[in-house]
Amino acid sequence: MAGKLRLGVNIDHVATVRNARGSAWPDPLRAALLAEAAGADGITAHLREDRRHIRDADMEALRAGIEIPLNFECAATDEMAAIVLRLKPHAVCLVPERREERTTEGGLDVAGDENRLAHYIAPLRDAGCRVSMFIGHDARQIEASARIGAAVVELHTGHYSDLHAEGRLDEAEAELAALRKGAALAHSLGLEVHAGHGLTFENVAPVAAIPEVMELNIGHFLIGEAIYLGLGPAIEEMRRRMDAARA
Numbered sequence: 001m002a003g004k005l006r007l008g009v010n011i012d013h014v015a016t017v018r019n020a021r022g023s024a025w026p027d028p029l030r031a032a033l034l035a036e037a038a039g040a041d042g043i044t045a046h047l048r049e050d051r052r053h054i055r056d057a058d059m060e061a062l063r064a065g066i067e068i069p070l071n072f073e074c075a076a077t078d079e080m081a082a083i084v085l086r087l088k089p090h091a092v093c094l095v096p097e098r099r100e101e102r103t104t105e106g107g108l109d110v111a112g113d114e115n116r117l118a119h120y121i122a123p124l125r126d127a128g129c130r131v132s133m134f135i136g137h138d139a140r141q142i143e144a145s146a147r148i149g150a151a152v153v154e155l156h157t158g159h160y161s162d163l164h165a166e167g168r169l170d171e172a173e174a175e176l177a178a179l180r181k182g183a184a185l186a187h188s189l190g191l192e193v194h195a196g197h198g199l200t201f202e203n204v205a206p207v208a209a210i211p212e213v214m215e216l217n218i219g220h221f222l223i224g225e226a227i228y229l230g231l232g233p234a235i236e237e238m239r240r241r242m243d244a245a246r247a
């Protein structure tokens with residue numbers, strides 16, 4: 001079960017820096033190619049409805065320009081489904097979105113929106129995309145994701161990451177225990193288990209050590225570290241910490 005742990009590098013915030021000035025640089029595709037060269041197993045990018053960072057042209061350039069899998073994150077809407085069906089990325093991860101949010105604040109309420117979400121999964125899966133649901137570790141959400149035919153669940157590690165950053169380590173440990181339980185349940189239901197949001201050098205090891213987790217998607221922290229270390233070395237250090245946790 002505890003096979004090779006893949007690292008998906010999320011490059012959203014390369015586009016955040018670019019859009020701050022409306023320039024053509026830094027280029028998300030160039031960052032993705034650097035990540036690929038540094039050993040990333042995949043590239044994740046989130047085409048938000050408000051296009052605050054990654055834009056449609058970025059997704060098209062990534063789809064055409066990288067060799068490793070592209071994990072296309074988006075809300076479950078007709079607009080996004082049409083774009084995904086046109087580009088046919090390796091994977092699509094359905095995430096909740098609220099315009100006023102600064103970042104993804106929670107997981108999808110799959111249990112409360114099953115029929116609507118199931119409507120999106122079938123055509124994406126039939127187009128050859130691996131469909132993932134970005135959810136919390138709640139058993140209801142995991143069971144509903146399996147019921148509607150998702151291949152993957154990505155467990156939201158944002159609350160764990162926030163607790164860890166605030167030094168609330170007992171609470172972070174309790175959240176970690178819930179993530180472990182959720183990963184085991186998801187695996188028992190035949191779902192591939194991923195995790196992501198807010199992961200850093202300091203907090204990644206316990207999540208990487210969860211044996212059912214096959215992929216971590218990490219972005220904001222790595223793009224920040226790239227300012228000091230360079231993107232390649234930042235990715236290599238994250239990979240080292242992930243592998244050490246898995247050893």
Ligand SMILES: CC(=O)[C@@H](O)[C@H](O)COP(=O)(O)O
Pocket residue numbers: 010012013045046048073095102103104134196197217
């Ligand atoms: C779903 C998730 O946690 C991230 O992949 C997402 O992209 C976060 O949104 P921002 O990148 O806009 O912060």
Ligand SMILES: NCC(=O)COP(=O)(O)O
Pocket residue numbers: 010044154195196197198199217218219220221
């Ligand atoms: N799905 C999580 C992701 O892609 C990256 O999240 P973050 O590391 O930017 O918080």
